[in-house]
Each structure stands twice: as structure tokens, then as C-alpha cells.
Amino acid sequence: MSIVLGAIADDFTGATDLANNLVRAGMRTSQVIGIPREIHALDDVDAVVVALKSRSCPVADAVNDSLEALHWLKAQGARQIFFKYCSTFDSTDEGNIGPVADALLEALGTHQTVMVPAFPANGRTVYMGHLFVGDRLLNDSGMQHHPLNPMTDADLVRVLSRQTSHRVSLLPRPVLDKGAETAKTHLDDQLAQGVRHVICDTLDEADLQVLASAVAELPLVTGGSGLGQALPAEYRRLGWLEKVDNAGRLAPAHGPALVLSGSCSRATLGQVEHFLASHDGFALDPLALAEGNEQAEQALAFARERLLGPAGGEAPVLIYASAAPDRVRLAQQRLGVAAAGELVERALAGLAKVLVAEGVGRLVVAGGETSGAVVSALGISELRIGEQIDPGVPWTQTHIEGHELPLSLALKSGNFGGVDFFSRAFDALREERLS
Ligand SMILES: Nc1ncnc2c1ncn2[C@@H]1O[C@H](COP(=O)(O)OP(=O)(O)OP(=O)(O)O)[C@@H](O)[C@H]1O
Numbered sequence: 001m002s003i004v005l006g007a008i009a010d011d012f013t014g015a016t017d018l019a020n021n022l023v024r025a026g027m028r029t030s031q032v033i034g035i036p037r038e039i040h041a042l043d044d045v046d047a048v049v050v051a052l053k054s055r056s057c058p059v060a061d062a063v064n065d066s067l068e069a070l071h072w073l074k075a076q077g078a079r080q081i082f083f084k085y086c087s088t089f090d091s092t093d094e095g096n097i098g099p100v101a102d103a104l105l106e107a108l109g110t111h112q113t114v115m116v117p118a119f120p121a122n123g124r125t126v127y128m129g130h131l132f133v134g135d136r137l138l139n140d141s142g143m144q145h146h147p148l149n150p151m152t153d154a155d156l157v158r159v160l161s162r163q164t165s166h167r168v169s170l171l172p173r174p175v176l177d178k179g180a181e182t183a184k185t186h187l188d189d190q191l192a193q194g195v196r197h198v199i200c201d202t203l204d205e206a207d208l209q210v211l212a213s214a215v216a217e218l219p220l221v222t223g224g225s226g227l228g229q230a231l232p233a234e235y236r237r238l239g240w241l242e243k244v245d246n247a248g249r250l251a252p253a254h255g256p257a258l259v260l261s262g263s264c265s266r267a268t269l270g271q272v273e274h275f276l277a278s279h280d281g282f283a284l285d286p287l288a289l290a291e292g293n294e295q296a297e298q299a300l301a302f303a304r305e306r307l308l309g310p311a312g313g314e315a316p317v318l319i320y321a322s323a324a325p326d327r328v329r330l331a332q333q334r335l336g337v338a339a340a341g342e343l344v345e346r347a348l349a350g351l352a353k354v355l356v357a358e359g360v361g362r363l364v365v366a367g368g369e370t371s372g373a374v375v376s377a378l379g380i381s382e383l384r385i386g387e388q389i390d391p392g393v394p395w396t397q398t399h400i401e402g403h404e405l406p407l408s409l410a411l412k413s414g415n416f417g418g419v420d421f422f423s424r425a426f427d428a429l430r431e432e433r434l435s
């Protein structure tokens, strides 16, 4: 059987976010980690999301990996390709959104795509090309302090124009408001004028549905997961997709519960604080990690005692490097941005590897880069997508080599989730609401 949608996501939590919305809209979805090296059995799967780690890597690597993913997805019969990036348009003047989108267009032999980062369910909307997070412009939302790609400009036409030599324009809300046919005509007019990338305004779910209807037959669409929620209904309308029940059913969860957080996003900082008010936690500091193994070993002993020892209990514990912008800046000034991030990612990934091997069976990871590091360390190649915990974050399940029982894993994007996300995620599993 051929898949309908093939998606290329530029980070791990972003991939899960998109997969979650596809499952919710009734597509049976598999997420694969990196470009699959072996042939996968894709029976009973409507969509595959390839999770890359291409958001913050050098442009040439992002382009090569994305093209390799494209070729694999086309070989699986994908009718439409979705390039998934962050709903906060995480990128720098070098890329990687513009260069990857250009390369995908060229490889597909097509000349235009849409850019739909909005995710209204999580407060990301676009008006007159300006991206809002809740009631703040992107550059005033906390994203201006992002450790790897500070977002200091909310005007996406301007942001993307710095990343591509091709023309960028806007599909404004007043046009969208007139419906899918008018939107399509607008895209065609722009194409005739040589516009390659069209940033799309989106205020709400209704706008997403109009957009989905206008773009369902384009070879390439790009954006956040909001569009992914709206497309499956269009695929059904086109006769490409059948309706299925229970697209997100998982097996029961087992084992001790751990949260690892390397995200310094505003939402995660609130979640860490909230969790620590009623649970145990251990703070990592890149400056201490740079001194040697001692702090990582202390963190391991802390988790072992609470989760795996004779006194180990049901309560989840947290190990985190999440810190306020001034502390992040200090570490970055002393160590360098990349080195500080790598020290944290390596420490959290190493802890995940040991603790899962020793029995942790329920794991929440906060932060896209952090999730990428943890998933790689665990050698995970495929995730089955389950039910949603909060918008954009589902529980997933995977098999770890040598383990009889599956690992339940939730990969949380930095700015996603309610303030009580960490404890509520496990409550949901305990209640078997999600199993
Ligand atoms: N205390 C710290 N000092 C410096 N860097 C840190 C610190 N804590 C974490 N980091 C690094 O900051 C980066 C955070 O990126 P990550 O993608 O994991 O989170 P996020 O940006 O909040 O999530 P998302 O990409 O899902 O929005 C990681 O590279 C992490 O290692």
C-alpha cells in the first residue's frame, strides 16, 4: 500500500507534533527517526513523518538530509510532501527553512509552495505575515532569547527573504476570507509573477481548513502542525484516504517515570517550577558538566535511588538543565553556544540510556534538540503515535532492543504544554486513559 502523506520534520518534537495532529485527524501515522536504512513494512500506515535533526545544523547538511528523506518518501508512494518546521519559524538568516524548501521544490520539479507555520490551538497565528505567540509578536514572545535561533523579527516575509534568493510574498487574511477558490487563484497569480514562497496568514482552525482545501494537491506544502490537522479531511474528499477509528491506540505503559528537560523555553521553565513544587528534581549546569563527570554521576545516583532502588516509588522525578535566560547566557559566554548545548544534550542523553536500560519505562523529554539527542542515544528508529496529552504532544511507544516491554515516550516541544504538563502526562498513563 502507498502512503498518502510523506513528511520531513526538522526536529524530533516537531515531527511528533505533526504526527499527533495527523493521528487526531484519523491518519494512521508512523514516525521514523532519521532516514530509514531498511525497508519498512508500511501496511496500514497512511502517513510517515521522517524526523530529522536539521533545524540548527549547517545548511548543506539540512539540505542533503531533507533530499534523502524526500527520495525515500517518494519511493513509498507519498502523494504529497510536507516540510514541517517550528510554529515559531525557528531559523537564522542562513536558513534552514528557505534553503531546504528551495531544494525540495527543485527536486520535485515544482515552482511554488506555501508557508503555514500557524498552530492556532497553541496560540501561534499569522496576520499580515506577522507571527504571533498568544498576544505577543514573535520577537517579544520569549523566542528572542532562544539559545540556538533567537527570533528577533516577526515579519515572516522579511525573515524568509533573508534565507532565499527567490521571491517571497503573502496570502493575506482578506483573500483567505473569500474561500479556497479565491486563495487558489491568488497562489496562481503569485506563481505567474515568479513568487516561489507564499507566507499564509492564519487566524483560526477555519482558516486552516480553507488553506488545506486550497493546497491539498500541491506537491509540497510547508509549515507547522496546524495544517497537518486540516489536510486529512481534504485527502478524504479527494478519495485518497479512508476513514479509520482508533488511529492512536497504544499498549499499556509500564515502569518507573522520568522527566529529562534541556529546554529553556518559557513554557518549560514554568513547567519545571510547577513540577518541583511537589516532586524531586536534580539541576544540571553546563559549567559544572564542563568540569568532568561528577555532576552527571550525581544525577544518575539521584534518579537510581528514587526510581530503581528498594525505596523507589511511583512518583516521577525530573533531571533538568533548563535555566533562565541570564544563566543560559552566562554558560554560553564562558563555553560557547554550541559547546554549552552539547554538554547538556550529552549528559541528558547519557542518563536516558543508562536509566532506560535499568528499567525506566515511562519517559518525558522536553526540548526538540534534547529529544533528538535522547532518541539517538536510545537507538530508537520508529515511534508509534498515540493519543494527545496536550496540543502538539502525544504519548508514543517504541521498542528498545533487548527489552520485552515497550518504552512509553513523550517528546515535548519547548513551548508546548500546560504548566502541570509533567505530572499530568503520567497521570493520564496511570488512568490508562491513553492505553
Ligand atoms: N543551562 C543551559 N545553558 C546553556 N544551554 C542550555 C542550557 N540548558 C539547555 N541548554 C541547551 O539549549 C538548547 C535547547 O534546545 P531544545 O531544542 O532542546 O529546547 P527548546 O528550544 O526549548 O525546544 P523546541 O526546539 O522544541 O522549541 C539545547 O541545545 C540544550 O542543550
Ligand SMILES: O=C(O)[C@@H](O)C(=O)CO
Pocket: 011, 013, 014, 015, 017, 018, 085, 086, 087, 088, 119, 224, 225, 368, 392, 413, 414
Ligand atoms: O511547531 C512547533 O511549534 C513544534 O512542533 C516544534 O517544532 C517545536 O520544536
